[in-house]
Amino acid sequence: MVPLLNDPEVARFIPLIAHPYTRRHWAAWMRKHRGGPERRAEGLSYPFAIEMDGRVVGNIGYRWDAKDRAANIGYIVGKRYRRQGIATEAARAITDHAVRDLRAERVWATVLKGNRGSPQVLQACGMRLEGVLREHQVHQGRRVDIEYYAVLRSEWRRRRK
Amino acid sequence: MRIYPIRTRRLTLRWPEMEDAPVLVKLLSEPSVSRNIPRIPYPYRRADAVKWLRQVRRPRFNPSFGRGYDFMIEMDGAVVGCCHLSWNLKERRAFFGYWVGKPYRGQGIATEVSKGLVDFAFARLGAQRVWAMAFAENTMSRHVLEKAGLMQEALLRRNALFHGRWRDDACYGVLRREWRGFR
Numbered sequence: 001m002v003p004l005l006n007d008p009e010v011a012r013f014i015p016l017i018a019h020p021y022t023r024r025h026w027a028a029w030m031r032k033h034r035g036g037p038e039r040r041a042e043g044l045s046y047p048f049a050i051e052m053d054g055r056v057v058g059n060i061g062y063r064w065d066a067k068d069r070a071a072n073i074g075y076i077v078g079k080r081y082r083r084q085g086i087a088t089e090a091a092r093a094i095t096d097h098a099v100r101d102l103r104a105e106r107v108w109a110t111v112l113k114g115n116r117g118s119p120q121v122l123q124a125c126g127m128r129l130e131g132v133l134r135e136h137q138v139h140q141g142r143r144v145d146i147e148y149y150a151v152l153r154s155e156w157r158r159r160r161k
Numbered sequence: 162m163r164i165y166p167i168r169t170r171r172l173t174l175r176w177p178e179m180e181d182a183p184v185l186v187k188l189l190s191e192p193s194v195s196r197n198i199p200r201i202p203y204p205y206r207r208a209d210a211v212k213w214l215r216q217v218r219r220p221r222f223n224p225s226f227g228r229g230y231d232f233m234i235e236m237d238g239a240v241v242g243c244c245h246l247s248w249n250l251k252e253r254r255a256f257f258g259y260w261v262g263k264p265y266r267g268q269g270i271a272t273e274v275s276k277g278l279v280d281f282a283f284a285r286l287g288a289q290r291v292w293a294m295a296f297a298e299n300t301m302s303r304h305v306l307e308k309a310g311l312m313q314e315a316l317l318r319r320n321a322l323f324h325g326r327w328r329d330d331a332c333y334g335v336l337r338r339e340w341r342g343f344r
Contacts, residue, residue, distance in 0.1 A: 040224070068321050105327065106319050131315020134334055135290050138252050143289060148315050 001049065001056060002026050004078035013115040014076060015139045050077070050090050057081040060090045062098060062107075069105040071098035075121075087121045095125045099156045108150035112139065119149070126151040126159050162286070164230050164246075169277035172270065174232035174244060177217055181233055182210040184240040188262035197299045198260050199323055223247070226256050234261070234274055241265040244274050246282065253289040255282035271302070275309035279335065280342060289337045296321070297329035306333040310340065 002023055004010075011019030018025050037044045040063070047061040058077035065072070073094050077087045098104035109127065111118045119129070127149040135143035167174040189195050189205035202209050217231035227249030234242040244259035257278040261270045275293075282288040295302040297316060307313075311333035320330040 070320070105322070108317075130317055131313075131332060133292065133314050133332060135336055136252070136254065136292075136334075148317060150318060152319055 007079050010076055013112045062094055071104045071107045073109050088124045091121050091125050099153050105153050106150055111147045113145035122149040126155050167281050169273050171236055173235045177214055177233050179214055185210040191263045194260050197296055246278050248286055255288040255291045257293050271305045272308045275305055279309050283340045292334040294330050294332050297331045311335045
């Protein structure tokens with residue numbers, strides 16, 4: 001996982017990932033999650049490694065807000081494994097799991113403006129752009145716009161028919 | 162940085178005291194107030210007021226909103242509502258919210274509070290961005306946010322389940338370079 005995450009392009013669009021990303025960051029993350037899903041004010045988060053042909057190619061996770069029945073998803077695919085539809089396949093699987101098994105009303109994600117790959121993945125999950133929170137965060141020394149994407153339970157079920 | 166009190170033309174936004182419990186119960190027993198504000202229970206009892214006052218009188222930190230401050234809104238010595246300001250220092254971003262008791266509506270109190278908090282965030286905290294949210298169906302509040310210089314940036318569909326109904330959330334924001342100063 002460390003070489004996949006230690007990538008300037010990942011760091012550019014995913015504020016949560018330190019850069020450079022070292023074994024030490026990974027070890028700290030593993031320690032924090034040893035007791036199972038991380039419990040935060042916004043809900044429980046569930047991380048997954050994405051494996052293809054026995055190889056780790058990325059990760060995906062979602063945070064579940066039980067009160068508002070909403071799943072917030074996020075993912076990273078290693079540079080060498082991009083442009084093969086891996087993120088799309090993983091994001092669809094998580095969206096389907098959230099809607100079917102958790103009975104989510106809403107599945108959503110945020111994207112830093114300028115990230116061209118992710119909107120395509122989210123649109124493939126039926127998500128629509130709901131708006132842009134302007135200059136909402138400081139990332140790498142600049143204020144960045146945050147795009148909000150979401151698909152509703154009714155929309156996802158219609159697509160699956 | 163001293164936060165309390167914040168003064169506007171007619172209003173004082175002050176520290177909540179334990180003695181505010183009865184007025185909270187009185188104003189929040191009117192359903193038209195709490196039906197628009199997530200997390201305010203209805204019916205609203207004394208125990209709810211005491212619990213809330215205990216919470217807000219302690220320093221609070223939320224990873225996305227930052228440090229949270231709650232205020233009683235006072236006009237001519239009477240409590241007319243409450244407001245809230247969160248300050249995320251790392252993102253230089255402030256968030257605010259408010260409610261005004263039913264007997265005090267139609268006097269521009271919410272607008273005066275909003276302008277006061279926006280001014281405070283930009284002028285005193287050095288915010289680069291100030292934002293707020295309202296249920297999409299709450300047209301009164303959306304109008305207030307627009308009068309305070311914020312623009313709608315997003316509409317999050319079915320973002321909250323409240324009193325058994327799904328609500329859309331409208332997000333509003335204003336940037337430092339757009340801020341004119343209301344005083």
